[in-house]
Amino acid sequence: MSEPGDDLTRKILRALETDARRGPRQIALLTGLSEAQAADAIAALERRGIIRAYRAAIDWGRVEPERVVAFIDVSVTPQRDVGFDQVAARIYRHPEVRSVHLVSGGHDLRVVVEGRTMHEVAAFVGEKLAPIEHVTATNTHFQLRAYKEDGLILTEEPTDDDRLAVTP
Amino acid sequence: MKLAAHVQAIPPSGIRRLFDVVAQMDDVISLGVGEPDFGTAWRVREAAIYGLERGRTSYTGNSGLLELRQAVSAALRGRYDLVYDPDAEVLIAVGVSEALDLALRALLDPGDEVLVPQPCYVAYPPCVALAGGVAVAVGTRAAEGFVPAAAALEAAVTPRTRAILLNYPSNPTGAVPDEAALRAIAAVAARHDLVVISDEIYDRLAYDAPHVAFAGLPGMRERTLLLNGFSKTYGMTGWRVGYAAGPEPLIAAMTKIHQYTALCASRPAQEAAIEALRTPDCAVQAMVDEYDGRRRVIVSGLNRIGLPCHLPRGAFYAFPSIAGTGLSATEFAERLLVEARVAVAPGDAFGVGGEGHIRCAYATGLPKIEEALARMERFLAGLPGFVPGRAAAARG
Numbered sequence: 001m002s003e004p005g006d007d008l009t010r011k012i013l014r015a016l017e018t019d020a021r022r023g024p025r026q027i028a029l030l031t032g033l034s035e036a037q038a039a040d041a042i043a044a045l046e047r048r049g050i051i052r053a054y055r056a057a058i059d060w061g062r063v064e065p066e067r068v069v070a071f072i073d074v075s076v077t078p079q080r081d082v083g084f085d086q087v088a089a090r091i092y093r094h095p096e097v098r099s100v101h102l103v104s105g106g107h108d109l110r111v112v113v114e115g116r117t118m119h120e121v122a123a124f125v126g127e128k129l130a131p132i133e134h135v136t137a138t139n140t141h142f143q144l145r146a147y148k149e150d151g152l153i154l155t156e157e158p159t160d161d162d163r164l165a166v167t168p
Numbered sequence: 169m170k171l172a173a174h175v176q177a178i179p180p181s182g183i184r185r186l187f188d189v190v191a192q193m194d195d196v197i198s199l200g201v202g203e204p205d206f207g208t209a210w211r212v213r214e215a216a217i218y219g220l221e222r223g224r225t226s227y228t229g230n231s232g233l234l235e236l237r238q239a240v241s242a243a244l245r246g247r248y249d250l251v252y253d254p255d256a257e258v259l260i261a262v263g264v265s266e267a268l269d270l271a272l273r274a275l276l277d278p279g280d281e282v283l284v285p286q287p288c289y290v291a292y293p294p295c296v297a298l299a300g301g302v303a304v305a306v307g308t309r310a311a312e313g314f315v316p317a318a319a320a321l322e323a324a325v326t327p328r329t330r331a332i333l334l335n336y337p338s339n340p341t342g343a344v345p346d347e348a349a350l351r352a353i354a355a356v357a358a359r360h361d362l363v364v365i366s367d368e369i370y371d372r373l374a375y376d377a378p379h380v381a382f383a384g385l386p387g388m389r390e391r392t393l394l395l396n397g398f399s400k401t402y403g404m405t406g407w408r409v410g411y412a413a414g415p416e417p418l419i420a421a422m423t424k425i426h427q428y429t430a431l432c433a434s435r436p437a438q439e440a441a442i443e444a445l446r447t448p449d450c451a452v453q454a455m456v457d458e459y460d461g462r463r464r465v466i467v468s469g470l471n472r473i474g475l476p477c478h479l480p481r482g483a484f485y486a487f488p489s490i491a492g493t494g495l496s497a498t499e500f501a502e503r504l505l506v507e508a509r510v511a512v513a514p515g516d517a518f519g520v521g522g523e524g525h526i527r528c529a530y531a532t533g534l535p536k537i538e539e540a541l542a543r544m545e546r547f548l549a550g551l552p553g554f555v556p557g558r559a560a561a562a563r564g
């Protein structure tokens with residue numbers, strides 16, 4: 001029925017990306033599918049691994065103001081046959097690591113690490129990350145403030161809707 | 169103070185009265201708002217800010233910034249294959265509102281008639297009257313998707329008829345005629361040598377088929393004035409900028425009035441409008457998809473709670489029947505507001521054929537739409553004698 005990349009699939013995905021709590025009934029309403037068709041389409045997207053998880057977007061800074069996030073540029077000597085993958089795997093398997101990307105530019109891997117204190121993150125970098133074989137250098141940037149994450153602006157209070165209540 | 173009789177003769181807006189009530193209440197969910205909940209995109213706001221920083225605050229030429237007229241001309245060519253000379257056939261105005269006023273004043277001698285299919289945008293009949301003309305209502309019906317029959321239009325033509333005023337997709341009904349129906353209207357215009365003023369401000373909000381520009385129909389370009397703007401597509405209602413594109417003599421006459429009454433549209437708004445026209449299609453499409461989803465939710469919800477509603481094909485309004493409640497549209501809207509805290513616009517405010525209906529705008533996020541539907545359902549449950557599903561009596 002729906003194929004990845006077609007219009008309908010994109011609509012379903014966008015609707016779930018906006019609000020992961022939407023169930024098949026709501027997705028059906030939004031897209032004009034029947035409820036059963038919507039449920040099937042969602043199940044297929046889950047099965048194919050296109051929908052990876054359903055989760056809440058949380059502004060942790062308001063819950064744990066002391067929490068520390070660090071962006072670490074990692075330089076790596078790539079290995080025959082496996083390139084950067086093996087080193088990346090060594091890094092991303094640590095639960096403290098929130099994301100790992102291979103990037104172009106002056107460094108190879110961009111790693112985001114989270115911890116409860118500065119000390120904890122520093123220890124992670126010094127004891128776990130830097131010593132990994134083939135890692136040649138790390139450059140750590142501590143986050144000072146989060147403005148926007150995953151498309152959500154975190155700094156602004158939601159603006160009031162100042163439209164008049166009834167307009168022509 | 170003595171005021172002009174023709175101004176005093178214009179009845180107060182049916183929507184305004186409701187607005188005064190809403191203003192004193194809180195916790196109201198409004199389905200009464202005829203403007204997008206998507207604010208102006210940041211890139212557009214930024215363009216205006218840059219313009220201000222560079223001191224671009226002076227008057228522009230009467231017709232508007234040439235760069236904006238060129239961008240409008242290019243957009244119409246790209247979207248509808250319509251060619252307008254930016255120098256002589258495009259006028260930038262203070263919204264579609266001003267462009268419409270200019271057109272009517274340029275076209276009408278006292279007593280000239282304008283055919284206005286109704287229900288229609290609230291401003292049309294008063295604007296015709298203020299320009300010295302007579303708005304002749306041509307009723308449309310829910311059963312026919314609120315599309316006017318060409319025969320009904322033709323039957324209303326008199327020797328004084330000068331123009332037909334169309335608005336598709338429609339505020340308040342969401343109606344979009346198919347191309348055959350538009351061609352039938354075009355034939356009436358041609359037979360009786362009428363000008364067609366086509367307010368296409370909701371052109372991008374056509375959900376089921378690509379929008380058909382009236383001027384693009386065979387033989388219509390020379391007798392059509394195309395009105396469009398930035399308020400709806402780009403969330404720019406407060407900027408006050410729009411445009412008219414049409415035959416040179418009409419644009420010249422409108423420009424003559426505009427230069428003495430408005431001088432030019434707001435400069436920062438014109439700068440912003442240039443940037444708005446650069447909005448990538450995918451961004452507009454994402455907004456259209458969002459409205460489309462809400463449209464399905466609100467229409468199925470209204471039908472489920474017993475207010476029959478056709479699926480509107482455009483704009484962001486649903487126009488359900490409230491005939492089953494036994495209340496007039498105004499009574500319904502006032503009681504719904506006071507008892508259930510949901511604001512809607514009473515259908516009779518939109519002229520002939522609007523009584524027995526309410527207009528529910530879905531330019532509001534889904535959670536609010538769903539809460540409004542739940543409140544309306546409770547309100548209906550408390551109405552003695554409510555007959556779910558009864559449609560409005562047909563009227564011509």
Ligand SMILES: Cc1ncc(COP(=O)(O)O)c(C=O)c1O
Pocket residue numbers: 168202262263264265266289335338339367369396397398399405408409410
């Ligand atoms: C059909 C129609 N025409 C014109 C307007 C006003 O447009 P503008 O903001 O460009 O003056 C509206 C606004 O509600 C409308 O619905």
